[in-house]
Amino acid sequence: MKQNIIKRIEGYEKIGVVKKSFFPEELKKLTKHHFNKSKEYKKLLIYNKYDLNNVKLNKFPFVPTSLFKEISLKSIKDNKIYKILTSSGTSGSAPSKIYLDRINAQNQTIALSKIMTTILGDQRLPMLIIDQNPNVTTNTFSARVAAINGFSFFGTDHEYILDSNGKINKNKLRTFLNKYGSTKFFVFGFTSYVHKCFFELIKVSKYDFSQGILLHGGGWKKMESKKISNQLFKKYLIKNFNFKEVIDYYGMVEQTGSIFLECKYCLNFMTSYYSDILIRDKNLNIVENGKKGLIQLFSLLPTSYPGHSILTEDIGEIVKNNSCECSNIGKSFKVHGRSTNSELRGCSDTI
Amino acid sequence: MKKLKNIKILAGDDKTYNNVRLPFEEKSLNFFNELSNKISNYKHIEKYPDLSSVAFFCRKANLINFKNKYLDNNQIRIGRGLVFHIAPSNAPTNFLYSLIFGLLTGNSNIIKISSKNYDQVKIICALINELLKNRYKNLNKFIKIIQYDNSQEKVTKEISQMSDARIIWGGDKTVEKIKKFEIKPNAVDISFADRYSICVINSKKFLSLRLEEKKLLVNKFYNDTFTLDQNGCSSPHLILWYGANLKKVKEIFWSLLANVVKKRYNLIESAAVNKYMLLCKSLMQNNNIKDLKIYNNSLYTLSIKKLRNDVTNYKGQWGYFYQYQIKNLKELKKIDTKKIQTLTYFGFKKSELKKIILNYQLKGVDRIIPIGQALDLDFIWDGYDIYSFLTRAIDIK
Numbered sequence: 124m125k126q127n128i129i130k131r132i133e134g135y136e137k138i139g140v141v142k143k144s145f146f147p148e149e150l151k152k153l154t155k156h157h158f159n160k161s162k163e164y165k166k167l168l169i170y171n172k173y174d175l176n177n178v179k180l181n182k183f184p185f186v187p188t189s190l191f192k193e194i195s196l197k198s199i200k201d202n203k204i205y206k207i208l209t210s211s212g213t214s215g216s217a218p219s220k221i222y223l224d225r226i227n228a229q230n231q232t233i234a235l236s237k238i239m240t241t242i243l244g245d246q247r248l249p250m251l252i253i254d255q256n257p258n259v260t261t262n263t264f265s266a267r268v269a270a271i272n273g274f275s276f277f278g279t280d281h282e283y284i285l286d287s288n289g290k291i292n293k294n295k296l297r298t299f300l301n302k303y304g305s306t307k308f309f310v311f312g313f314t315s316y317v318h319k320c321f322f323e324l325i326k327v328s329k330y331d332f333s334q335g336i337l338l339h340g341g342g343w344k345k346m347e348s349k350k351i352s353n354q355l356f357k358k359y360l361i362k363n364f365n366f367k368e369v370i371d372y373y374g375m376v377e378q379t380g381s382i383f384l385e386c387k388y389c390l391n392f393m394t395s396y397y398s399d400i401l402i403r404d405k406n407l408n409i410v411e412n413g414k415k416g417l418i419q420l421f422s423l424l425p426t427s428y429p430g431h432s433i434l435t436e437d438i439g440e441i442v443k444n445n446s447c448e449c450s451n452i453g454k455s456f457k458v459h460g461r462s463t464n465s466e467l468r469g470c471s472d473t474i
Numbered sequence: 475m476k477k478l479k480n481i482k483i484l485a486g487d488d489k490t491y492n493n494v495r496l497p498f499e500e501k502s503l504n505f506f507n508e509l510s511n512k513i514s515n516y517k518h519i520e521k522y523p524d525l526s527s528v529a530f531f532c533r534k535a536n537l538i539n540f541k542n543k544y545l546d547n548n549q550i551r552i553g554r555g556l557v558f559h560i561a562p563s564n565a566p567t568n569f570l571y572s573l574i575f576g577l578l579t580g581n582s583n584i585i586k587i588s589s590k591n592y593d594q595v596k597i598i599c600a601l602i603n604e605l606l607k608n609r610y611k612n613l614n615k616f617i618k619i620i621q622y623d624n625s626q627e628k629v630t631k632e633i634s635q636m637s638d639a640r641i642i643w644g645g646d647k648t649v650e651k652i653k654k655f656e657i658k659p660n661a662v663d664i665s666f667a668d669r670y671s672i673c674v675i676n677s678k679k680f681l682s683l684r685l686e687e688k689k690l691l692v693n694k695f696y697n698d699t700f701t702l703d704q705n706g707c708s709s710p711h712l713i714l715w716y717g718a719n720l721k722k723v724k725e726i727f728w729s730l731l732a733n734v735v736k737k738r739y740n741l742i743e744s745a746a747v748n749k750y751m752l753l754c755k756s757l758m759q760n761n762n763i764k765d766l767k768i769y770n771n772s773l774y775t776l777s778i779k780k781l782r783n784d785v786t787n788y789k790g791q792w793g794y795f796y797q798y799q800i801k802n803l804k805e806l807k808k809i810d811t812k813k814i815q816t817l818t819y820f821g822f823k824k825s826e827l828k829k830i831i832l833n834y835q836l837k838g839v840d841r842i843i844p845i846g847q848a849l850d851l852d853f854i855w856d857g858y859d860i861y862s863f864l865t866r867a868i869d870i871k
Contacts, residue, residue: 163758170757170766187751194758405746406771417743436747462743 127226128423129233132396142396147178149423150431154183154346157429160198164429181409182403185419185432188377191219197230199224199427207263210376218265221376228426231380232276234397234424238382239277242336242370249303250278250333251296253312253320266376267313270341273379274311284320291320300330307367310337314371318356325363333365340372342381354390373458377430379421383456389447391455397423400456402441403434413443415459436462476725478633480626484587484599486606486618490636493615494553495580497720497865498541505610507534512601522594523701527594528567531851532574540578540853544861551865553580554662555638560652562643563588563727565702566634569619571851572641573610577616579864585619631655639864642666645707662783663786664858666707669815670786673698673710676801676821677717700739700819701849703792707856708816708841708848711789712778713797714806716821720799724775732769739772741792746771749792760788781805786813803830806839814838815856818845 128149135145151276155175157164162185164353166173173184187332197204203224210219218450223231257268266274275281282299286292310332312320312413317339324330337360373392376384381397394400402416410416418439425431439458442450477488513519513529530536557576561569569585575838576583587595599619606614622629634640634655642652649665657663673695683691699709713847715724741749753774757763762784764777774794781798786809788796800806803826805816817839819827827842840857843850853861 167754167757168489186754187747189751190754193751193755285709377775405741405743407746407750408770434747434750436744438743462747 127230128177128426129230131349132423136396142399146182146399146421146423147183148153150180150183150421151176151178153423153426153431156426157198157431161196161429163194163196164198180399180421182423183432185434186429186433187434188375188436189216191221191377191428191430192217195220195222196428196430197222198429203427205262208269208376208379209263210266219376220285221379221430222428224427227425230424230426232273234380234395235273235382236277238384238395238397240275241307241369242338242384243277244307247277247279247300248307248309248336250275250282251299251308251310252281252283253285253310253316253339254280254283255287255289256283265339266379269376269379270313270374274338278309278311285316286393289319291323295452296324296330300332304331304334307334307336310335310366312337312339313341314356315341317360318351321360330364333367334414335364335366336368337366337370338369338370340374375420375433375435377433378420378425380424381422386447386449386455389442389445389449389455391442391445391447391449391457393449393455394453396452398453400439400441400454402439402456408433411443412441412454417462418456418458438462478620478629481620481622481629482677484595484619484621485602487614488582490618490633491582491615492556492636492638493582494555494866497551497553497580497861498537498545498578499580501610501613502616503534503537503541505577505605505613506532506537506574508605508609510534510596512604513598516601518811518848524565524567525594525597527568528570528598528831531571533727537574537578540861544853550868550870551580551862552868553582554864554866556582557581557583557629557639557641557864558633558637558805559583559585559641560643560648561585561587562591562648563590566592567598568643569595570598572643573617573619575853575860576864577613578861579861581639581864582616583618584637586630586633587621589621589623627655637661639664641860649692652778662863664860664863666673666856668813669707669856670712670789670813671710671816671818671848672712672714672809672814673818674714674716674800674806674822675723675727675819675845677715677720677723679821680723681719688726689730689734691845692727693734696731696734696738697846698716698848700735700793700796702844703745704794706849708818708843710816710818710848711794711796712785712809715797716801716803717800728767728769728773728775732773735772735793736770739793741772745792748793749774752791752794756788762788781808782828783809783811785809786811803827804834806830807834810834810836810838812837812838814841816841816848818843818848820845 158168158175168184171184197309204222205225206223206228208221249471252271254271259268259273282295284292284296360366360369371385372382381395383394388395399421401419403419404410404416415438418435418437420435421432437458438460441454442455445455478490510529510532513525519525559572559576561572569587573583573585634657637657638661640657640663642649642663645668649667702709762778762780764779767775772793776797778798849871
C-alpha cells in the first residue's frame with residue numbers, strides 16, 4: 124500500500140474513473156495487503172480457499188464485527204499502534220478493539236471531512252455537543268469518544284452541554300445560542316442522548332435552533348426500546364426547535380471515517396467513494412435489492428486492521444430502483460436495527 | 475415448617491417441608507401421568523416441541539419403566555428428605571425432569587427456576603398448581619417451585635442448610651457458586667459440570683444402510699444436536715469416523731444432514747453471524763484444523779489433524795462439527811479426559827463399546843448411547859446414579 128488511498132481516490136475523481144471500476148480493484152489490493160500482514164486473516168482466507176485475484180464485490184471475504192471482540196486483529200506491528208478504538212460492546216461481552224496506526228487514523232479524519240463537507244460546507248462552524256467533555260488522556264478511545272473527537276474536527280468553539288450527571292446545562296446552552304445562534308452552527312450527539320436532551324428541553328422553554336444543523340447517530344438499542352422512528356423524531360425536532368437540518372448517520376467503529384449520511388431528499392443512507400454495502404441472508408447468501416437481511420459493509424480506509432469488509436449484526440436493505448440523485452455515487456440503504464439476539468438454549472447456565 | 479422469605483412461589487404453598495416416602499409411589503406416578511395429559515391437551519402445544527417431549531416423558535407408562543429398572547424389592551430404600559434443585563435457565567422444561575427425579579425417589583423438593591419468564595414454565599406451573607389444589611393436595615408437602623433473584627444469596631444459603639441433597643444444573647460456573655453454600659454434613663450434591671460429548675460412526679455399516687435408513691439415522695443425529703442448537707451437554711461436537719471409504723461416507727452423511735437442516739431448522743440472523751464468528755475464530759486460532767467444508771452456513775464441518783486431549787475445547791454451536799478418522803476404537807484413549815460425557819454411536823455392538831471401557835478403564839465417558847437418544851434423560855446421568863443418590867439405603871440383617 125504505497126500511495127495513500129485518499130490520494131488515489133482523489134485521483135480517480137479527477138480523471139472521472141467511476142466507483143464501479145476502482146472500488147473492487149482497491150478492495151482487492153486491501154485484501155492482499157491484510158493477507159500479507161495479518162497471520163490470522165491469512166489463515167481465514169487459506170482455509171476458505173480464497174482467490175486473491177477476485178474482484179467481484181460479493182466474493183470478497185468478510186469478517187464478523189464481533190470477531191474484533193474476540194481476537195486482536197492487526198495488520199501492523201505493535202510499535203506502530205497509535206490509537207485503539209473500543210466499542211462499548213453488549214453488556215457482559217468484551218469490547219471490540221480496533222488498532223490504528225498514524226496513517227489509518229489520519230485517513231479516517233480526511234475521509235470523514237470529505238463526507239462532512241457535503242452538509243457543513245468548507246468552513247468550520249461553532250459546535251454544540253450533546254455529551255460530556257470526554258477529556259481523553261490515553262490512546263484508547265471508546266467508540267463514542269472517537270466519534271465526538273472525529274466530528275469535533277469540523278467545529279470551533281466547542282461547547283459540551285451535558286454535565287457529569289448527564290443533565291443539560293441550560294446556562295451553557297443559552298449562552299451558546301446567544302453568541303452563535305444567529306448564524307449557521309453545528310450540533311452533534313448520539314441519537315439516544317439527543318433524544319433525551321431535547322425531550323427534556325421542551326418542558327422548559329423555547330429555544331431557537333433555526334440556524335442549527337444537527338447530526339446524530341449510533342445508540343441504537345436505547346432508541347429501539349422507545350419505539351420512535353427516525354422520521355418521527357426528525358419531524359419532532361424540526362417542529363419544536365426549528366432546526367435548519369436534522370441528519371442521521373450510520374457507521375461502525377470498525378469502519379470509522381467512512382460513515383453513511385442520510386440523504387436530505389430520500390432519507391436513505393448513502394454510500395460514498397470510500398464505502399459500499401451488501402445484504403446477506405442467514406445463510407450468508409446475497410439477497411436482492413429491496414429485501415431485508417444482514418448488513419455487510421465495505422470501507423477502503425482500514426489498512427492497519429483487516430476491517431475493510433465486515434459483516435454486522437444489523438438488519439437493513441438496499442433501496443430498490445432509487446431514482447434520487449444521491450444514488451449517482453452508489454447504493455443507498457435503510458437500516459432496520461439490530462437482529463434480535465438469540466436465546467441461548469442448552470443446560471449450561473442458570474442466570 | 476419455616477416460611478421462606480423474598481421468593482416468588484410458582485407452585486406449591488409457602489411452607490417448607492422435609493418429608494420422605496418410598497420411591498416410585500403410585501400416587502406420584504399418577505400425578506405425573508395426569509400432568510402429562512394436561513400438558514398434551516394444552517391448546518397451543520404445537521408451539522412448544524419441548525412441552526410435548528416432557529409430556530411424553532412423564533407418562534406413567536414411561537415412568538414405570540424406570541420403576542422396573544431401578545426398584546429392587548430385595549433392598550429397602552427411602553427418600554433422603556429435602557432436595558434443592560437449581561434448574562438451568564436456558565432449557566425451559568428441564569426443571570420438570572429434575573422434579574421427576576426428586577419426587578419419584580420419595581423426597582420433598584424445592585426447585586429454583588431462573589428469572590427468565592418462559593411460557594413453558596408458566597404453563598407447567600399452572601397445571602401443577604391445578605393438580606396440587608385438587609386431587610393431589612397431599613403432594614404440597616413434596617413440591618415447591620420458586621423464583622428469586624440470583625443476587626439473593628441468603629435464600630440459597632438458607633435452603634441449602636435445610637437440604638439433604640442438591641441437584642445443581644448449569645455447568646461449572648453455577649456449581650462453583652452454589653457449592654460455596656454449605657449443606658448438612660450428611661447431605662449430598664449432584665453437580666452437573668461442563669461436559670463434552672462425541673459420536674462414533676462405523677462407516678462400513680453406514681454405507682450398507684438403505685437410503686431411507688440413512689435418512690432416518692441422520693434425522694436422529696439432527697435430534698441429538700440441533701434440538702438445543704448443539705448446546706446440550708450430551709450433544710456431540712466431535713464425530714469420529716471408523717473404517718474405510720471415509721470420504722464417500724462423510725459426503726453422504728453431511729449432505730443428507732444439510733438437507734434435513736434446511737427443512738427442519740430455523741437459524742435466526744444473530745445466530746447465523748455468531749456461528750460464522752465462531753468459525754472465523756477457530757480458523758484463526760486453532761492450529762489443529764486440517765480443512766473445512768461449509769454447507770450454506772447451516773452446517774460446518776472441520777476436520778482436525780490430530781486427536782489430542784484438548785479436543786474437549788473444540789465446541790461448535792448451531793450445527794458446527796469437528797471430525798476425525800480413526801482406525802480402531804482404541805484411539806478414544808487419546809482424548810480420554812473427565813470432561814467427556816456422552817458417546818453416541820452407530821454401527822457398533824454394545825459389547826464392543828463396553829470392552830473399551832473395561833479394557834482401557836477410561837476416565838471419561840459416562841454414557842454410551844445409540845445416535846438419536848443423546849438428550850434422553852435417565853436416572854443414570856452424567857456418571858451419577860441419581861436413584862441411589864437421592865435415596866437412603868437401609869441395611870437389615
